[in-house]
């Protein structure tokens with residue numbers, strides 16, 4: 001069993017009314033890996049996570065999570081998964097210690113007090129155990145939520161945007177803890193909109209409009225996109241940007257401080273688009289490796305918005 005993937009699903013599909021919000025999703029996630037889950041708002045990440053842990057029944061598709069059938073054995077999956085939802089869902093008028101004790105009772109954990117203490121110590125929460133959850137900052141709330149998720153000793157963590165709105169230091173500490181858990185054998189599927197977090201994952205998957213567009217390690221995803229990028233550096237980038245946006249061969253123009261990234265799938269067409277600006281005084285051009293963000297925006301532009309009204313599967317939302 002140890003060699004089997006933690007998640008192995010094929011063709012997962014979910015419809016809400018006329019709208020197909022997850023469309024033929026397949027993925028394998030190796031045990032002990034941190035797998036990032038990225039995509040624009042409303043692309044179906046949460047819906048997929050909820051199908052994986054048995055909270056939603058797919059309309060089509062098959063597969064296993066921790067070796068259990070996602071439809072027939074959802075009860076067995078739920079006991080072995082820690083699911084951190086987007087919204088803080090603990091009691092704000094209970095203390096940290098009381099919240100964890102409550103969760104431990106829900107799971108009917110034997111040796112409850114020792115388990116709560118271990119979680120408090122692990123997440124650095126012991127000195128705050130008597131503080132009301134409602135008075136915690138965003139970063140500490142997320143730590144508490146993570147403590148509650150790991151209390152029952154799950155094998156898989158499903159984390160839905162766990163660090164949204166959390167400051168960079170707290171995010172880094174949270175991710176250090178995720179890596180420590182993975183090093184101990186925990187599998188983690190984590191959705192995020194942050195590129196730096198994507199780069200901390202062993203592998204990433206990118207979903208847009210319900211369809212999985214790419215999956216792999218960060219270098220594999222960047223290489224697989226077949227995108228080429230040029231960067232211009234200079235003072236007067238506004239006119240360059242306005243001219244290049246929408247030009248044939250240019251899929252994306254994005255300012256990064258005093259640099260402008262210009263990307264496209266065909267290097268010849270990209271060069272032709274940029275040529276009129278090559279010898280512009282004060283502008284320096286160089287070829288650069290596309291960033292993960294360049295690749296994601298490119299993929300998003302390429303994929304059809306099947307959620308839009310008027311498309312085959314599109315609804316009215």
Ligand SMILES: Nc1ncnc2c1ncn2[C@@H]1O[C@H](COP(=O)(O)OP(=O)(O)OP(=O)(O)O)[C@@H](O)[C@H]1O
Pocket residue numbers: 016021039040041042043044045046047048307317
């Ligand atoms: N219970 C539901 N009934 C109807 N539509 C739903 C339901 N749950 C989700 N949706 C729709 O399904 C689509 C996908 O939503 P989902 O929350 O899975 O996306 P997401 O990628 O997690 O988005 P975000 O990054 O904003 O959290 C959205 O258009 C959403 O409005």
